Amino acid sequence: MTRKTKTLHERSSKELSGVSLLGNTNTNYPTSYAPEVLEVFPNKNPDSMAWTSFICTEFTSLCPKTGQPDFARIYINYIAGKKMVESKSLKIYLFSFRNHGDFHEDCVQKICDDLAKIMKPKYIEVIGEFTPRGGITIYPYASYSNSSAQFKKLKEQRFLNYAPGKYTMDLGRIY
Numbered sequence: 001m002t003r004k005t006k007t008l009h010e011r012s013s014k015e016l017s018g019v020s021l022l023g024n025t026n027t028n029y030p031t032s033y034a035p036e037v038l039e040v041f042p043n044k045n046p047d048s049m050a051w052t053s054f055i056c057t058e059f060t061s062l063c064p065k066t067g068q069p070d071f072a073r074i075y076i077n078y079i080a081g082k083k084m085v086e087s088k089s090l091k092i093y094l095f096s097f098r099n100h101g102d103f104h105e106d107c108v109q110k111i112c113d114d115l116a117k118i119m120k121p122k123y124i125e126v127i128g129e130f131t132p133r134g135g136i137t138i139y140p141y142a143s144y145s146n147s148s149a150q151f152k153k154l155k156e157q158r159f160l161n162y163a164p165g166k167y168t169m170d171l172g173r174i175y
Contacts, residue, residue, distance in 0.1 A: 029092060033097060038089050038093050040086065056094050074111065076124070077127075079121060109142045112126040121144070
């Protein structure tokens, strides 16, 4: 009889207890803004310094005045603390903005705030690259850091050095 041993890359049931959407084939997509769908799991390396980046290439929200759809790429870059966001729950959360009426800047700030609240990362930034409306493109940027002087400094540096496209990437590198 062979005994299965746990490798370093496996997760226990306890570690995955808060992850219910991943692997679920009966996914329900919310019809309104739904921060409660976000799920997190423990970071196995909370003392490490590592960037995690997500790029949502098909973000949609609604103009709060006209109800017209707004389209964007959303970039989420973070340095995890003790928790990390599960990607399928993030996808469903971002999808929940599809019928949500808010200005571009408010959507990006809301995403940053919701992720900071559930993960408590060392640092997070969210960038929106919205398609032009009326000939104007809007690239809102929001960030959060924990109370550590190191991450407060990082937040200040990245904010002061921000320019549209600086912390995002050419999507040709993805596809």
